Amino acid sequence: MSVRPGTLTAGRTRPLVLADLLPGARVRDALLVAGFAALVGLTAQVVLRLPFTPVPVTGQTFGVLLGGMAVGWRRAGLGMALYLLAGFAGLPWFAAGTGGLAVAASPTIGYLLAFVAAGPVVGWLAGHRADRHPAATVLAMAVGTVLIYAGGVAGLMLTLHLDLSRAVVLGVLPFMVGDTLKAVLAAVLLPTAWRLSGRR
Numbered sequence: 799m800s801v802r803p804g805t806l807t808a809g810r811t812r813p814l815v816l817a818d819l820l821p822g823a824r825v826r827d828a829l830l831v832a833g834f835a836a837l838v839g840l841t842a843q844v845v846l847r848l849p850f851t852p853v854p855v856t857g858q859t860f861g862v863l864l865g866g867m868a869v870g871w872r873r874a875g876l877g878m879a880l881y882l883l884a885g886f887a888g889l890p891w892f893a894a895g896t897g898g899l900a901v902a903a904s905p906t907i908g909y910l911l912a913f914v915a916a917g918p919v920v921g922w923l924a925g926h927r928a929d930r931h932p933a934a935t936v937l938a939m940a941v942g943t944v945l946i947y948a949g950g951v952a953g954l955m956l957t958l959h960l961d962l963s964r965a966v967v968l969g970v971l972p973f974m975v976g977d978t979l980k981a982v983l984a985a986v987l988l989p990t991a992w993r994l995s996g997r998r
Contacts, residue, residue, distance in 0.1 A: 814925040815870040816988070819995055827873060834865045834877030835884065838913070839891030851968040852905040852958070853950065856893050860980045862913045863920050863942040867929045867988060871921035878914045885910075908953020908969075909946055916942040916949075930992055932985035939981035947973075 817830050841861030847854045866874035881891070890897040893906065901907065920942040923929075928938040947970045954965040 815868060815921065815929065816991055816995070817869045817873065830869050830873050831876045831880060834869050834873060834917075835881040836891075837861045837865045838878070838881050839885075839889075842891060842893045843895060845894045848972055851972055853909070853954070853969050853972075854893055854906075855973065855976060858893060858913075859909075859943065859946055859977065860984075862917050862946070863939050863980070864984050864987065866917035866919075866921040866942065867924035867935070867938060867984070869921060870925055871918040874917035874921035875914065878917045882910060882914065903957060905954055905957045906950070907957065909950040911953070912946045912949025916945040919945060924988075929988040932989055935985040935988050936981045939977075939984050943977050943981070 817826075820826050820830075838858060838861040841857035844857035845854045846856075862878070865877070869877065885892045885897045885901065886899055888898050892901055892910065896904075901910070920928075920938050923934075923938040923941065928934040950969045951962070951965045954960050954969045955962065958965075960968070
């Protein structure tokens with residue numbers, strides 16, 4: 799599949815990520831950026847609150863990482879920038895329907911800001927074929943998850959004035975099992991999608 803010059807995948811003559819299999823160029827890219835932001839906003843509404851931490855369990859990180867690998871690093875970066883800007887402007891699509899500038903002072907702000915890094919990083923890894931095989935997909939998901947954890951821990955330390963160990967207890971340990979399951983699910987979905995596309 800050739801890609802027209804001027805798009806976010808200019809100069810490429812083969813699909814790098816799953817989204818490159820779709821027809822079109824600039825319109826496709828714009829729709830994918832907006833769609834990726836909307837996907838993360840939708841998965842953010844899947845919320846389970848835990849009594850021992852201010853950070854809820856959400857589907858958000860799965861949306862960021864799986865979507866980032868599917869759309870590629872450029873679209874992922876733009877999509878996460880759009881997600882944050884629209885959310886801070888008041889669109890209620892952060893976790894549990896929150897939005898507005900007040901979220902910038904919440905304990906979860908570090909996770910949100912980390913999405914802008916994690917999405918493009920896993921998208922870049924997918925562009926280098928990390929989404930074609932289960933083990934590579936798990937590794938890419940792990941890299942993205944570590945980036946999100948790092949941002950989340952830093953945010954907890956700044957907003958709640960915690961030390962590092964306490965921030966890790968509240969912001970990492972409760973989520974490791976769930977995030978491992980998300981990585982395994984992605985390792986099934988992405989390579990399977992490539993096999994079904996016939997463009998592996």
